[in-house]
Amino acid sequence: MNSQIKIKKRGEGFKNFLKKYGYFIAVGIIVLAVTLSIILTNGVKTSVDEASNLDMATKEPVEVGSVGLNFALPMENCEVVHDYSRDALIFNESMGWFETHKGVDLKSNNSKVYACESGEVIKVYTNTLEGTVVEIKHDGNITTKYSSLDSNVLVKVGDKVKKGQEIGIASNSAGEEVQTGAHLHFEILNGDNQVNPNDYLSLSNK
Ligand SMILES: [Zn+2]
Structure with missing residues (x-):
């Protein structure tokens, strides 16, 4: 009997506690919920922004193309x-390690190499890793x-x-891609x- 009374008293005590502080608890829960939703919304927003930045990066050449460049293939x-x-690592059998590949490797029965578009030759050099290199500057940087x-x-x-002008012959002079x-x-x-x-x-279709 005594213990039942104690339990009842405890129960009433909790009700009194809710009456006194229930309002503050409710406000606390609402503030917490709003804070969480702001954090979650911003998190999602950031990842959407990153995705659109990547999208912009891949669209960039199209914008540059609007200055009037129209490239021909450098080999027949x-x-x-x-x-x-750009991002995925691929195995370089010549160097024996994984790395990105910031260009394309092309082969043709006819090893002649042509300028893709009209422009001015700005560099001609040879080094062990790249072999002999020609750089041609075009409009639009x-x-x-x-x-x-x-x-x-x-x-x-x-x-x-001029576009299509022969500039050299493909070889295996680049040490980093000799294989x-x-x-x-x-x-x-x-x-x-x-x-x-x-x-x-x-x-792709060549
Ligand atoms: Zn390459």
């Missing part, structure tokens, strides 16, 4: 032996870069070249950044 009837890979060329190139710095055999490592740069050549050239 070429096939892509290593595709462009776009540069095309032709690596792994034979050292006997047909152009020099300052030359104005690929004779090929052209081809890059397109927007400013200092390599962009996806597939956005400028129809390489």
Whole structure:
């Protein structure tokens, strides 16, 4: 009997507690819920913003294309032996490690290499990793870069070249891709950044 009374008293005590502080508890729960929903909404918003930034990055070459550049293939009837890979690491059998590939490797029965678009030759050089390299500057701050060329190139710095003009021969001069055999490592740069050549050239059906 005594214990039942105690329980009843405890129950009443809790009711009294709710009467006194229930309002504050309810307000506390609402504040917590609103805070949580703000945090969650902002979190989702951030990831949406990041996604649209990536989308912008892939659309960038299209905007540049509007300045009037219209690229031709740098080799005739070429096939892509290593595709462009900006983020995913692919194995480089020549170096023995995984890395990104900021250009496309092209092979063709005809190893002649042509300027993709009219422009001015701004660099001609040779080093162990890239082999002999020619860079041509075009309108819209776009540069095309032709690596792994034979050292006997047909152009020099300052030359104005026309679209489709032969500039050299694909070879295996690039030490970092020597296992690929004779090929052209081809890059397109927007400013200092390599962009996806597939956005400028129809390489898949060649
Ligand atoms: Zn390459």
